[in-house]
Structure formats: structure tokens, C-alpha cells
Amino acid sequence: MTVAARKWWKDGIVYQIYPASFKDSNGDGIGDLNGIISELDYIRSIGVNIVWICPMYDSPQVDMGYDISDYENVYPPYGTVQDMERLIAECHARDMKIILDLVVNHTSDQHKWFQESRSSKTNPKRDWYIWRPARYVDGVRKPPNNWLGNFMGSVWQWDEHTQEYYLHLFCPEQPDLNWENEETRKAIYKGAMEFWLDRGVDGFRVDTVNMYSKGDMVDAPITDPESEWQFAGLQYCNGPRMHEFLSEMNQILDRYDAMTVGECPHTPELSRVLKYVSAKEKQLNMVFQFDVVDVGQGPYKFQTTPKNWTLPQFKSAIQNTQDLIRGNDGWTTVFLENHDQARSITRFASDAPEHRIASGKMLSLMLSALSGTMFIYQGQELGMVNFPVEWDMSEYKDVDSTNYYKMVADRTNNSPTALAAARTSLQHLARDHARVPISWSDTPNAGFSTAKPWMRALEDTAACNAKQQQSDKTSVLAFWKRMLALRKQYNDLFVHGEFDVVDLEDKDVFVYTKTWRERKAVVVCNFTAEAREWEGKEVGGKKELLVSTVEGPREGKLEAFEGRIYLLA
Structure with missing residues (x-):
């Protein structure tokens, strides 16, 4: 192109x-x-x-x-x-x-469309959202299916006024729109x-x-x-x-x-x-x-x-x-x-x-x-x-985080060990960060x-x-700033080039090549906290260092969390 x-x-x-x-x-x-x-x-x-x-x-x-x-x-x-x-x-x-x-x-349940939709089964906007009757198992009312919501719990919310469930893949306050309409x-x-x-x-x-x-x-x-x-x-x-x-x-x-x-x-x-x-x-x-x-x-x-x-x-x-x-x-x-x-x-x-x-x-x-x-x-x-x-x-504001912590508390009867593990996981993965x-x-x-x-x-x-x-x-x-300038300078190679992993199984160093027509670059990243040997023999060719994340990079050795890009001659 x-x-x-x-x-x-x-x-x-x-x-x-x-x-x-x-x-x-x-x-x-x-x-x-x-x-x-x-x-x-x-x-x-x-x-x-x-x-x-x-x-x-x-x-x-x-x-x-x-x-x-x-x-x-x-x-x-x-x-x-x-x-x-x-x-x-x-x-x-x-x-x-x-x-x-x-x-x-989905919209908010405060959107005027949903306010109309839930007002009655005969409202013109009833079918703008996804409504279903209850299932009954041994006389007990159940939602239409067993789907888990993205923020825990059922995806179905019972509406007392019209005696049906509406679908919400996220929070109950986020009813799903009916795209079939x-x-x-x-x-x-x-x-x-x-x-x-x-x-x-x-x-x-x-x-x-x-x-x-x-x-x-x-x-x-x-x-x-x-x-x-x-x-x-x-x-x-x-x-x-x-x-x-x-x-x-x-x-x-x-x-x-x-x-x-x-x-x-x-x-x-x-x-x-x-x-x-x-x-x-x-x-x-x-x-x-x-x-x-x-x-x-x-x-x-x-x-x-x-x-x-x-x-x-x-x-x-x-x-x-x-x-x-x-x-x-x-x-x-x-x-x-x-x-x-x-x-x-x-x-x-x-x-x-x-x-x-x-x-x-x-x-x-x-x-x-x-x-x-x-x-x-x-x-x-x-x-x-x-x-x-x-x-x-108290610092976690996101509904996803607080719902998960509450689920763990409920399931484990507030087990200190389980709650500590939940906190550790949230500190690593929560959207709040x-x-x-x-x-x-x-x-x-x-x-x-x-x-x-x-x-x-x-x-x-x-x-x-x-x-x-x-x-x-x-x-x-x-x-x-330096990397984004290089990305623009080598636009064909970096933005449009073909990507290939070198040595997928290496657990410490991530090496990949980028190829655009006759041009080729090698990207090397040390994902460990220790210096690592790297000669680059596996990619061959004469290498010209384009950029390193450290000042004065050492030949044959990557510093902790160092990254480099070489252009291949």
C-alpha cells in the first residue's frame, strides 16, 4: 500500500x-x-x-x-x-x-428511554430494552437464565412494577438496549x-x-x-x-x-x-x-x-x-x-x-x-x-473492585486469609489504579x-x-517523547512492519524483529531485575544500535529492564 x-x-x-x-x-x-x-x-x-x-x-x-x-x-x-x-x-x-x-x-436506568420502557408493558419504548418473564422452579421465581454479570451476580433485574426481568450485562443501573429493534x-x-x-x-x-x-x-x-x-x-x-x-x-x-x-x-x-x-x-x-x-x-x-x-x-x-x-x-x-x-x-x-x-x-x-x-x-x-x-x-471506588471484595467476604464468612488474598490481587489488578x-x-x-x-x-x-x-x-x-519521534521517523518499519518473535521460550528476554521490505529492526527487552548476557547471534547480520534505554549500553550485556532497538544492515 x-x-x-x-x-x-x-x-x-x-x-x-x-x-x-x-x-x-x-x-x-x-x-x-x-x-x-x-x-x-x-x-x-x-x-x-x-x-x-x-x-x-x-x-x-x-x-x-x-x-x-x-x-x-x-x-x-x-x-x-x-x-x-x-x-x-x-x-x-x-x-x-x-x-x-x-x-x-446499554444506558443508565435514569435515561428517559428506559424510564418510558419500564413504565408499562404497552409503552412504545418497552421493546427498546430486553425484558423477559420469570422462570419458576418448584414455585420459586428465577431469572430467565444463569448468566453471570460483568460485575458479579445475575444479569437480570426484577422490576416489581411490570413484573418482568430486564437484562443488564453490567450494573443493574445499566440496562441493555435492544439492538434487534x-x-x-x-x-x-x-x-x-x-x-x-x-x-x-x-x-x-x-x-x-x-x-x-x-x-x-x-x-x-x-x-x-x-x-x-x-x-x-x-x-x-x-x-x-x-x-x-x-x-x-x-x-x-x-x-x-x-x-x-x-x-x-x-x-x-x-x-x-x-x-x-x-x-x-x-x-x-x-x-x-x-x-x-x-x-x-x-x-x-x-x-x-x-x-x-x-x-x-x-x-x-x-x-x-x-x-x-x-x-x-x-x-x-x-x-x-x-x-x-x-x-x-x-x-x-x-x-x-x-x-x-x-x-x-x-x-x-x-x-x-x-x-x-x-x-x-x-x-x-x-x-x-x-x-x-x-x-x-475505602480507597477503592470502582464497582468491580468493591463487588469482588464483597463476594469474597460473603463466600468465606469474612475469612481474614481470603480477604487478605483479595486485597493483594486488587492491589495488583484493580481498575482503580x-x-x-x-x-x-x-x-x-x-x-x-x-x-x-x-x-x-x-x-x-x-x-x-x-x-x-x-x-x-x-x-x-x-x-x-524520544520513542514516539522515532516511531514517526521509522513509520513504515515500526507502525506497518511485520512482527516476528525470536526465541519464544526465553523466560527473561523478549526479542522480536520488525521487517518492512528490505529494512529490518531487532527489538530486545530484558524483563528481569538482573543484568543478562545477550550477543544477538540468533538474529545475525550487522547491527547498528538505534536506541537504548540506558546511557552507554554494554556490548553483550543487557542491564536490568534495559531495552534496545538495532537496525540490521
Whole structure:
């Protein structure tokens, strides 16, 4: 493909913003749109050219804005529609694109559509959501099936008023929309998509993109005998009408040349993912596969212990996402962090004080040479890490974390051992770690706000803050800027090249090659806290060092958490 034929989003570097925790401009302890506008020059200085804003729509905030009560309005603590229009204009003035979260699998139970739907069985909007009668077993009322919700418990909520259950794959306050209803789909396209596209938005990150077609909703197989509710992700994802729905949605997006990146869980088959992102299929531009960020998680996310993974597993997961573009017309994504993931340094390298900076640089180098559109999450560019294990459960605000802890307490009769294990797992994997305020400076509240923040700020700001790193040439931030500049300089090789793992089974060092026509690069990353021998004989050829994460790298030896890229002659 010629460079001229490439879509703008392929070479994009996306910076994800979680509005509540980015920057507070008015001293109420909550981040806001004007706070984002005030730091657009900082974002641009990193090398970013696309900004992604997590849900800023009006919402009761049961699930941090992913429960939307009005698609055409802004959550008042964040600002107004006029503030959003200014943010769009200010991004465009800096030659940056802006994308929003599109959350259309479900709404809030406070949305006017659902208020009408639940008002009576004969209401015109009754069929806009998914209602089912009860099952009765020995005279006892039961939900329509045994599906486990994403936040624990049944996916069905009994509505006393109309004497039926409604479906909610997430919180009970997040009822699922009925995509089978054409009228519902048209209302979604008009209110959630065209309203913002007409205001200049350049695309969407599409939440839970493969859940709109639910299939036959039969019982899930029993995989947890202790629970009445069973994992059902393979039942409610990738249903029979998914491709039809996404093709219809794409007809609107096409008119605006809008970008889409879909969140695509529970889809292990590469062929199925490719159908979503194949250019000829005209459905989605790309998706987030979860192979990499699922590494080390338990059967239910938190049912595991920290660092419960091997480097060969990590390499294989990256290979799965990179193989998506080999020899076909699909496209892929590069990411290690987002609002649903703990910090990557803590999870995949080391947040020990002596290794934290090296780890942040090594992960930056590893990511920057991978093919696909690149996504960075706020604070990742600074090397922010998880909050400490000493913080108690009151600091965990996320419904996913608190529900899990409560489930363990209920199942074990408050066993101190089981609760301690739950805390350890949450400290490693909880979504809360991504949601603490950004550390802007070594001042009270991490420079995020003049007031007490809605969520406790990290206290390691002396070791990690944006103000200090902007003037420190050895900082994680400075290294990210350097890597993103190299990614642009070697665009063909790094963004579009073919990926191959070298020595998949090596448990300490991750080596991969990138190939674009006659050009080739070798990427080497030491994932251990000790120096490691590495001669590079397995890749052959004359090697020219392009970049290392350390000053004065030693021939034949990698330092702890060192990364390097060589160009092969």
C-alpha cells in the first residue's frame, strides 16, 4: 500500500483521557473539560495526534460515566456542551483529532428511554430494552437464565412494577438496549453518534462493541459450581447479527471519515476478529484485543496472585495481536494501559524505586516498535504505578473492585486469609489504579486540584510528576517523547512492519524483529531485575544500535529492564 493511500488513523498516536482524574480547573476536586483544554499543549508535546475522551456525557456515575442518562449532554461537574465544542476546536487548532467513547450496549436506568420502557408493558419504548418473564422452579421465581454479570451476580433485574426481568450485562443501573429493534438503533445513531459527529468529533472508541447481538440467551455451561451464576461471555459476545449491526453503523461513520476502535472481549479466534476489522468488510477500523492485558488474570479477573504469568505467555499474547495484520487487510492496536487496567510497570515490569524508571522506559521502547495504531493512557508517559498495598479498601471506588471484595467476604464468612488474598490481587489488578489523579507536580493533591480530589492522589509525587519530568532529559516522559519521534521517523518499519518473535521460550528476554521490505529492526527487552548476557547471534547480520534505554549500553550485556532497538544492515 502506498503511503498516500493510508488512512490518517493508522499512523496515529492516541492519548486517552479519563476526565474525572486528568485536571481540575475549578477547585471542586473533580477533573473537567477546561482542565483538559489547559493541558492540550502538554499532550501535543509528547508526540500525540489523537485525543480520546472517556465518557463525559450526563450520568449518575454508578460506573464512572459508562451509565449514560443523556447522550446529548455533558456531566455538569465536567462542563457543558459548549465546553466540549471548545475542546474539539482547540484540538483541531493544534492539528490533533479527537474521539469520544461510544457507549451504546446499554444506558443508565435514569435515561428517559428506559424510564418510558419500564413504565408499562404497552409503552412504545418497552421493546427498546430486553425484558423477559420469570422462570419458576418448584414455585420459586428465577431469572430467565444463569448468566453471570460483568460485575458479579445475575444479569437480570426484577422490576416489581411490570413484573418482568430486564437484562443488564453490567450494573443493574445499566440496562441493555435492544439492538434487534430498528427504531432503537436509529435513535442511537442520531443521538449518540451524529449529534457529536456534526460537532466535529473525529471518531469513537466503541465500548463493548461485540455485545449488541445476544444470540439465543440459553444457559451458560457451569464453570463455577459454587455459584448460581455462570460466566457467559462466549454466549453474549459475537452474536448472529453483530456484523449486520456494525455494517449499518459504519454507513454513518463513513460519511464523516470517522475512526472507530472497538472494545472486543471474549473473542479468542483471530479469524473472527479479522472479520470485524477487515477493510473490505466495512465494519470497524480496529479493535482492542485483550490477549495482552489478560495475561496473569484468573478465571475471574481477580482470582489470581501478582505476577502470575511467564514471559513466553506475554510474547504469545503480543504475537496474537500483531499477527492480525499479516498478509491481510486488517488493522491492529498497540496498548498496555487504559481506564480498565492497572498500571503496566507494576503488572509487567517492576515498580520498585530502583527499577521503576528503567521499567517505564523499557515498556515504552517495546510498545513503540509494535505495529498498529498506538494508544497511551494518561500518566503512562510519566511512569505512574499502582497505589500502595497499605491503602485500605475505602480507597477503592470502582464497582468491580468493591463487588469482588464483597463476594469474597460473603463466600468465606469474612475469612481474614481470603480477604487478605483479595486485597493483594486488587492491589495488583484493580481498575482503580488507572483512575487516581494524574501527578502534575510535587505539591498538595499532586497538583491535580486545589481541593481534596474525588479519589486519593498518589503520594510518590517527589519521584514522579509531570512538571519535574518535563525539564529532566533522563525522565520516563523524555524517553517517551524520544520513542514516539522515532516511531514517526521509522513509520513504515515500526507502525506497518511485520512482527516476528525470536526465541519464544526465553523466560527473561523478549526479542522480536520488525521487517518492512528490505529494512529490518531487532527489538530486545530484558524483563528481569538482573543484568543478562545477550550477543544477538540468533538474529545475525550487522547491527547498528538505534536506541537504548540506558546511557552507554554494554556490548553483550543487557542491564536490568534495559531495552534496545538495532537496525540490521
